[in-house]
Amino acid sequence: MKQHAKGFLGIVTDAKSRITQTTVSQVKKMLDNKEKFTFVDVREESEWEAGHLPHAIHLSKGVIERDIEKMIPDPNTKLVLYCGGGFRSALATDNIQKMGYKNVLSMDGGFSAWKEAGLPISR
Template sequence: MAKNHSQRFLDIVDDAKSRVLECTIQDVKIRKEEGEEFLLIDVRESHEFSTGRIPGAKHISKGIIERDVEQLIPDASTLLILYCGGGFRSALAADNLQKMGYTQVISMDGGYSGWKAAGYEIESGS
């Protein structure tokens, strides 16, 4: 289901991506397989998260991440990998977390849809 994003939205995503480190879904899969320590954060909306997610992901939706992140993840040097549906909202959230002082934030390009399309394991909703 392709999204028809507005040009203004794409412009702010491109702006955020100019400051954010990105990785691929394959990078995340390898990091997980190698046992690398990081927090995988799903920034999609609650209804999206409840239908399925990448195993081990924690949910902090983009709408509240700036408000709640310091209480949930007080160590600003924690390695965080954020994902959304395709990689746009996670880039916006990653940009804001960096502005808040988080020093190791990565946005996963391709998001949940790319992970699922690659045939990687997913957790079903509850």
């Protein structure tokens, strides 16, 4: 497992205190129940190109705050953000909530946990 810097982990912990996290199994249940939501992949372009969750849109952590209002103008849209392990998605979730998005979840474990669960991946 990748070692993250202490300062980075501190801001992630702070962000996680203000957001709602979900698990891969909870997201799988949402899919099975045909709940309407949008997957948002906040990883870097190279990570996205190597594989991503089916039907996800790509708004990397570096641009999500700038571009989300153009791509998803309704702040009530249910969103599930994910990254590689759940850290960047927590930060992005916190930021877009501050922008007025009200129904946002960060998927704990991210793409790594999804892949580990043997769930489908798109390329």
